[in-house]
Every structure is written in structure tokens, then in C-alpha cells.
Amino acid sequence: MSATKIGIAIAAPSGRPPDIEAYRSGVQRLQQQGFLVHDYYDDDQKFQRFGGTDAGRLAQLNAAASDPDVQVVIALRGSYGMSRLLPSIDFHKMADSGKLFVGYSDFTAFQMALMKQTGRISFAGPMMCDDFIRPDPVEYTLNQFWDCLRGPVHTVRGTVADGGVDNPLVDVSGKLWGGNLAMMVSLLGTPYFQAEQQGICFIEDVGEHPYRIERMVLQLFYAGALEGQRALVLGDFSAYKLNPMDNGFDFDSMLAYLRERLPIPVLSGLPFGHIKERATLPYGGMAHLVSSERGFDLTISDYPTL
16 A cells, blocks of 8 residues: 555554564654654653553543544554553544554454444554564565555455364354453443444454463353354464363364354454464454355455545
């Protein structure tokens, strides 16, 4: 996509950059590519593990949303911190700004609250750290991002990993929603959680043992959040460790149990999560999911574009 006159704002509503020099190099690289970068993060204002105090991080979001020269607001990174800000964010102001808000992981809380309170679509996609600061950019991730923002239709191909369990065959449509599983569960019972009716739910997480993944999915199920869903689509769940006490309980056995227990199709293979090659997903877009045993196509439309 041509970078001409595309204004990108960077805000740190959660964590701060782990490597400030790499971050600055990434910002400079975007500028050299022709983007108009408005960097609202100030490393001198970092606080504890966060990209600023709560008030400071909220101010970054507000400034990005108010900037008339910005079309896209990208979260600096995830980690933790969005939960602290939720009661103070004016989500109607965010929606009325017309900006395309992008992030994943901890940013899931913003996306879910924005959809519930305003109906505004956002984007589960790349963040500055580390997608835009890599010395060796990941072509798939960046192409997915710009192709999605260009629209008007976006397609993601999912593939079952070698040795993985076959997917059920489905051909369903519904509003796409979901994100980081731990963040979703943390919002249950709050004013910020909304399960889209007859939707297609996608989930991912990192460092969570299969039994914890199962427990969180069951919590969503028991709370009624999965009632009437057209499908549950699993992204990447990595960086966990099995141990001898598991006695054969692994990801595949957990997946098999969920497929037996849940009254909806459960698919795996979505290229989304804490991985280098990551799809971009319009949170709240209308999705059409068609699967084969070893893969699926997820086609999304009816979302805002550049």
C-alpha cells in the first residue's frame, strides 16, 4: 500500500518498549517509508512496567484520537495496563474520531469495550513492538495488515498443523469477535464484555497450559458467552510446557474434549496470536467461514477501510 499521506499515531495504553533504541529505529523506518508518524509515546514518562502513568497513557490515547492528521492508531505493545484505563476512556469519542484502532493481546479489552459501547469496528492486528520494529519485517504480517485496511474484503487462510487433528466441516457466517482469551475472561461480568450474537469467535493466548486454556473456554461457555455462536476458531497457543503429571493430556486432547463438550464447531489453525506471521482481523466485521478437514477460509467484509 502506498504510504502517501497516511497518518499513523502510536500510543502506549499498556506496556512500554522493551528496547527503546529498537523502537525509535522502527518509528524512523516508518517515516522513511513515507508514513506521517505521530508518536505520542515519551520514554521519559515511562512508569514502572507501563508506557506512562494511567493518566499519561490515557492522554496518549486521547491525543491520538483527536489528531486530525491521523487515520490509523496503533498500540505500541500489549503486556498489561488497558484494564486500568477502561473506566476513564470515552469510547464514544474514540468511535466518533473515525480512526482505525489496531492492536491485539492486552488491546483486546479496548476492542471489546469499544464494540459494546459504540458498535465501532477495530482491528486485531500488528503493534509497533515488535511487528514494526523488526530489522527483518515479516512480509505476511505486514501484507495482511495493509491488505485488510485497504479492503473492502479481507481473506485469511487457516491451516491445521502437521500432525494436528482434522477440523469439522462448516460453512457459516456471523460477526467476528474475540481476541486474547485471558483478557476476554477477565472482562466477563463487567460493563466491557460483549459476545456478538450468532457470531464467529476467535481466541488466542501465550504461555497458557492446555488445562488453563480449557478452563477459560469452559468459563466462557458456562457464562453463556458461547451460546448461539456459529463457530469457535482457535489461533496460536504457544510457549507453554507440558510435564509428566499431564499423563497424555496435551493440546490435542484438550481440543478433542472441547469438541465433545461444546455445542458449536471448534476449529484450529487460525494464524493469529503471539507469533511472527499474524493475520489481521476486523473485530466486528461480517465473516464467512468455510472449512475443509485441513484448513479453512475466513472472509471478512463490512468494515471501515482507509
